[in-house]
Amino acid sequence: MSAVQSYEEKLATLSEGSVRLSFNAFKDIPWDDPAYAIVPDDERWILPTVDPLGGHEWYRSLPRDRQIEIGMARMANICKVGWQFENVLIKGVMEYLMDVPNGSPEFRYLMHEVTEETHHIQMFQEFVNRTGADIPGAAGWFRVVQSVLPVFGRLLPEIFFTGILAGEEPIDHLQKAILRTGGDLHRSSCGSCRSTWPRRRGTSPSPTSSSPARRRRSTRSARRCCPSPTRS
Numbered sequence: 001m002s003a004v005q006s007y008e009e010k011l012a013t014l015s016e017g018s019v020r021l022s023f024n025a026f027k028d029i030p031w032d033d034p035a036y037a038i039v040p041d042d043e044r045w046i047l048p049t050v051d052p053l054g055g056h057e058w059y060r061s062l063p064r065d066r067q068i069e070i071g072m073a074r075m076a077n078i079c080k081v082g083w084q085f086e087n088v089l090i091k092g093v094m095e096y097l098m099d100v101p102n103g104s105p106e107f108r109y110l111m112h113e114v115t116e117e118t119h120h121i122q123m124f125q126e127f128v129n130r131t132g133a134d135i136p137g138a139a140g141w142f143r144v145v146q147s148v149l150p151v152f153g154r155l156l157p158e159i160f161f162t163g164i165l166a167g168e169e170p171i172d173h174l175q176k177a178i179l180r181t182g183g184d185l186h187r188s189s190c191g192s193c194r195s196t197w198p199r200r201r202g203t204s205p206s207p208t209s210s211s212p213a214r215r216r217r218s219t220r221s222a223r224r225c226c227p228s229p230t231r232s
């Protein structure tokens with residue numbers, strides 16, 4: 001195989017990778033582990049200042065309990081918007097596949113992608129359910145318009161999939177901004193903890209923390225200041 005893969009070769013590589021490594025929302029997340037319990041007084045839900053709402057003077061002036069409550073609701077809403085967006089992606093992919101010829105590597109790759117996205121949706125909604133936050137997700141207009149968007153996955157796939165990528169940018173940007181500050185939701189109220197949300201309380205940081213050295217530092221600082229895992 002040449003150093004530069006063709007489009008078809010890349011699809012084959014990605015498809016084979018999808019068989020070796022895949023995500024299952026109910027196998028890969030220990031939802032019922034007490035360390036993952038969602039409790040109402042956990043200050044790690046306080047929004048960081050890099051978040052548009054978290055950095056607002058009005059939000060910062062609220063009582064701690066109210067900041068926690070709003071922070072949890074905002075994160076739940078972001079997750080719900082995430083799965084609503086992925087719902088549109090899946091439907092657009094299925095429209096696109098209607099015209100894909102037999103033998104196309106696109107078919108297999110896109111079906112792997114759909115499989116993966118269904119688990120993301122399960123993960124997001126399970127998280128929303130566990131917060132108990134009764135949030136709507138996307139705005140009402142989007143939930144109406146989204147019914148017609150998937151057909152563009154077949155009629156104008158370049159525009160449809162570019163739009164999907166663009167739609168992921170805001171949350172990507174927020175996540176990168178949080179990571180750039182070296183912190184998480186919790187760090188906004190605890191300057192010494194450099195862990196990454198959502199991390200198990202009182203344990204090592206999530207795999208999304210950057211370097212091994214930084215993860216070791218995070219673990220040490222977490223031991224100093226994070227809530228005890230027994231607090232649930």
Ligand SMILES: [Fe+2]
Nearest residue numbers: 086116117120
């Ligand atoms: Fe996803």
